[in-house]
Structure formats: C-alpha cells, structure tokens
Amino acid sequence: MKLPVLRPVFRGGSHDARTATSIGRWLGPAFAVCFVTGLVSHVMQHPPGWLADSIPSRPVWGYRLTQGLHVASGTAAVPLLLAKLWAVYPRLFEWPPVRSVRHAVERASVAVLVAGAVFELTTGLLNIAQWYPWPFSFVPVHYAVAWLVIGALVLHVAVKAPVIRAHWTRRAPGTLALPPQDGPDRRSLLAGVGAAVGAVTLTTVGQSFTPLKDLVLFAPRHPDHGPQSLPVNRTAAAAGVGRIDAAHYRLVVAGPRTYTLTLEELRALPQHEVELPIACVEGWSKSARWTGVRVVDLLERAGAPAHARVRVVSLQPRGGYRVSEMGPRHARDPLTLLALRLNGGELDPDHGYPARLMAPDRPGVQQTKWVGRLEVLA
Missing domain, CATH: 3.90.420.10 (Oxidoreductase, molybdopterin-binding domain)
Incomplete structure (x- = not known):
C-alpha cells in the first residue's frame, strides 16, 4: 500500500501573500538603494577607461553619502530578508514543484534571488568586519553577484506582478479577507520587523552619520576611535x-x-x-x-x-x-x-x-x- 506523502501545513497571516507583499515594499527599495550605491562605489574604485577622467571631485561628501547609504541599506535588508523568507518559505513545499513554464521561471528566479541575496548580505557584513573566510577576491565576486541578484529581482517582480498588484494596498479589491484571528499575527510580525530594521539601523548608521555616533553599538568602527x-x-x-x-x-x-x-x-x-x-x-x-x-x-x-x-x-x-x-x-x-x-x-x-x-x-x-x-x- 502506498503511503501518503505528509507535507507541512502553514496557516496564519504571517505566511500569506499580503504579508509577503508588505515586507517586499520595504525590501525592494532597500535592495535598489544598496545596488545603485554599490554600483557608484565600484565605478569610483574601478572606473572604466572611458569614464576614468570624468569622475567628479564634488560634492566633497558624495562618496560619504553613497557608501553610508550602501552599508545602511544592506544592513537594514538583513532582517527584512529574513522576514520575507519566513513569509514565503511554505512555498518550498508546494506540490508539484513545477506546474507550468511560468511557474518554472518563477521558481528559478526565486532560487537565484534567494541564494544571491543571502550571499551578498553575508559577504557584505563580513567585509564590513574585514573578515574574509573564503578563497576568492571579494570585490569582483560581490559585484558580479549583485548583477545576478538585481536581474533575478526584476524577473521575479515581473512574474509576480499580478499577485503584488492584488495585495499592494490594505484594501485591495478582489482579495480574500483574513480570518479575524490572523490579523494580529501579521500586525505583530510587521511591527517586529519594523522594530528590528530601526534597531539595526540606529545602532550602526552612526559610524557614518556622526550625529548618531553615541548610539553605535554593533558597527565595527566608531568615528571617534583611532589615532x-x-x-x-x-x-x-x-x-x-x-x-x-x-x-x-x-x-x-x-x-x-x-x-x-x-x-x-x-x-x-x-x-x-x-x-x-x-x-x-x-x-x-x-x-x-x-x-x-x-x-x-x-x-x-x-x-x-x-x-x-x-x-x-x-x-x-x-x-x-x-x-x-x-x-x-x-x-x-x-x-x-x-x-x-x-x-x-x-x-x-x-x-x-x-x-x-x-x-x-x-x-x-x-x-x-x-x-x-x-x-x-x-
């Protein structure tokens, strides 16, 4: 007798499409800011020949702003990515794993996006701490994977556009209301994520935004510490x-x-x-x-x-x-x-x-x- 395949069942507002979309509204801009400012940093460090003589020297605080935003947005993306994965990971247990060409494209883009995002945030945090426990050169690999992540993100958003559009607003037409008991789950999760993002930002951004330097707890550098x-x-x-x-x-x-x-x-x-x-x-x-x-x-x-x-x-x-x-x-x-x-x-x-x-x-x-x-x- 063939035994049935037991798969986990997930219920509650913290695992539905509306929650994933709500977190994505924060995570998408964080990734976009991180990618654009990282691109600026890479070009300034390794300008292509046709641009080498045109890198501006003003404003004097330009690189301070872009690189501060790069690290701050990347740090803020860590709890956002973890929350996003928490909201969508039941999808890993969908059966059958591929139902159509569109579904296959979606799953492939998600695999690249998740793997690349975890790699970028992990290596980026270790680079901030100047710890390199890998055999490859950080800068070119980090730069190349960033393009993979942003490409996978664009593809993922394009494939999921109908779902994102349906759940973008709080009272989106054509969507099912959650059971009353699930509302607190979502609100609690989103409040916790917002608090986590605020906490990691406030306790690290002072290394570049010096008015907040007294709040620096987890950044590897304090702007006043050193010769x-x-x-x-x-x-x-x-x-x-x-x-x-x-x-x-x-x-x-x-x-x-x-x-x-x-x-x-x-x-x-x-x-x-x-x-x-x-x-x-x-x-x-x-x-x-x-x-x-x-x-x-x-x-x-x-x-x-x-x-x-x-x-x-x-x-x-x-x-x-x-x-x-x-x-x-x-x-x-x-x-x-x-x-x-x-x-x-x-x-x-x-x-x-x-x-x-x-x-x-x-x-x-x-x-x-x-x-x-x-x-x-x-």
Whole structure:
C-alpha cells in the first residue's frame, strides 16, 4: 500500500501573500538603494577607461553619502530578508514543484534571488568586519553577484506582478479577507520587523552619520576611535611600513621636470588646510582637518599638462591599494592635498606619516598613505 506523502501545513497571516507583499515594499527599495550605491562605489574604485577622467571631485561628501547609504541599506535588508523568507518559505513545499513554464521561471528566479541575496548580505557584513573566510577576491565576486541578484529581482517582480498588484494596498479589491484571528499575527510580525530594521539601523548608521555616533553599538568602527580620533583600517605595521625615518624620506614627483623633495622641503612649501571627510568602503566616515601641500602645485612644478592623470605610489611594499590613480578633476582640485598634518598635529604613522593623499569625494582605500611617489601620466 502506498503511503501518503505528509507535507507541512502553514496557516496564519504571517505566511500569506499580503504579508509577503508588505515586507517586499520595504525590501525592494532597500535592495535598489544598496545596488545603485554599490554600483557608484565600484565605478569610483574601478572606473572604466572611458569614464576614468570624468569622475567628479564634488560634492566633497558624495562618496560619504553613497557608501553610508550602501552599508545602511544592506544592513537594514538583513532582517527584512529574513522576514520575507519566513513569509514565503511554505512555498518550498508546494506540490508539484513545477506546474507550468511560468511557474518554472518563477521558481528559478526565486532560487537565484534567494541564494544571491543571502550571499551578498553575508559577504557584505563580513567585509564590513574585514573578515574574509573564503578563497576568492571579494570585490569582483560581490559585484558580479549583485548583477545576478538585481536581474533575478526584476524577473521575479515581473512574474509576480499580478499577485503584488492584488495585495499592494490594505484594501485591495478582489482579495480574500483574513480570518479575524490572523490579523494580529501579521500586525505583530510587521511591527517586529519594523522594530528590528530601526534597531539595526540606529545602532550602526552612526559610524557614518556622526550625529548618531553615541548610539553605535554593533558597527565595527566608531568615528571617534583611532589615532588622532580618527579610525584606521590598515595600520603601518600591518602594511609593512612601520615608522619612516624623516631624515631619509624622499618624495619623487616624476613628470616632464622630475624632482625630489625631502620632508623638510615639503614642510617649507606653502601649506593649505582643508576640511574633508574620509569615507571608507566599509561604511564608516568622519570629517577632519587636513594640512599639506596642494597636489596641483606639485604637478605644475613638474610641468604636468592640464589633462594629465596622476599615479600615487605608496611606500608600503605590498597590498592591493598601494597604488592609486587620479583623473585631472581630482588631481587639479584645489582641495586635493598631499597631507602632512591631521587636526593640527603631525600625521600618526597609522594615518600615513609622513605624507598621505587626501582628495574630495574619493573612497578611503584610494586616499593613499605613506606616499613616496607621484607620477604624471600622459
């Protein structure tokens, strides 16, 4: 005798289409903001050749805003995604698993969407903590999977458009009312999700939105913690630099008229002070006062043409960001400095002593520390 297949039965307002749609109204915009701001960050760090000379240097807080939104929206998406999966996971037990071509497309898009979303949020959170327990390079893989997720999301929304439309409003026509006992289930779930989103946002966003810095509990960086009250990601020791001897330091500016400067000669040049935020890809940021020599003055002394790009080379012996490049907009911006001082004091070794790059609207990983060479590129 063939035994019947027992499958779980799910009842209640927390597992119906209206609940899933309600959560999706929050989750969709969170994913969209996270994707767009992540795309901006990727282009600014790895601009394609045709765009490399057009990356803007203003507003000075541009990268701070976009990357802060990227990490905040990604963090907020974690409880939203968990709640969404809770609302829809009974669908995994549907039988038969595929009923039509449309149903097959829907299930395939959901599989890619769920797997990709879990991967993106998990690796993104671990990147914020600077923990990389995987063998692949984070940046290109995270970027590629983001396109898969957004494509699967668009496909999923297109396939589910009739259901979403039917349940979008609180009193959508043509939908069945829930049994009275199920109303509190949905309201409690949505209230709990909203509270969770608010809690994780308020306790992490202060790492970039400094008025809320006193509420930072779970962010890996506090904007006031670090040498000279400014966080660091890579210390001088971790970069293999250590303390650089001022007497032996030389800055080489290579161009049509190559020249070399000692640290004392750099300090003797006209000094300028600017207030600029340092904004890291991990989501933290803070404004500080930087003092140093304008990069445009160094370039003009080397005979650099107005359209030239600039390569900035660090004294650190290794690392993916020991070399960075700037287009003419950043290189010739009067706020772009080879900074020698931070908040009125000499740069700490962990902040790039004796000299570091500081430019407006630029990712922190490209604000090269321990600068030893500026190269004018044709």
